[in-house]
Amino acid sequence: RKEVEQDPGPFNVPEGATVAFNCTYSNSASQSFFWYRQDCRKEPKLLMSVYSSGNEDGRFTAQLNRASQYISLLIRDSKLSDSATYLCVVPPRGYNQGGKLIFGQGTELSVKP
């Protein structure tokens, strides 16, 4: 099983739609989870962090399911500006786990008028 695996995409949705992506992880000891956004192969930037069951920021909701080892990102009322690639990151827990910050392969979202 890959350390971090995302829905392959691409997701093509109309403006105003609700869309959700999933990300599964293999390290059951991981405690922190992140969603990054990447525009047109520019540098990734942090979108949301998840430390407990979930996190909400406006139209974006990230949820964590520890039992099934996945996190999800829900985008409500999609905007054209949400078109981007969304990257999942699940760092290993603790200093002894080393620094292998592995990204998922990304899920591409395209929001159409």
Place this chain on the structure above:
Amino acid sequence: NAGVTQTPKFRILKIGQSMTLQCTQDMNHNYMYWYRQDPGMGLKLIYYSVGAGITDKGEVPNGYNVSRSTTEDFPLRLELAAPSQTSVYFCASSYSPGRMNTEAFFGQGTRLTVV
């Protein structure tokens, strides 16, 4: 605030040439990373460092070397460039990634073409 600075932004290399991609950060982060991103693909970890003097291989280290003599700098060396190394390279830094409230900050990337 400069954050993570990468140089150069663009470079064309001939097969067999060598070069060093520079990366420096001013946030006193102990962790630093090098990734490559091929067209349509995700980020692949090349090498990472958990502090000055300590480096380790990531997912795709072959054909690259790194060093970390200071906290701020983490250069990536390409020896004998090959067309397969054509990619966009990102440097990033963070505090210990297993801790909470840790965000990785990225440089703007180096677009490398090997011909």
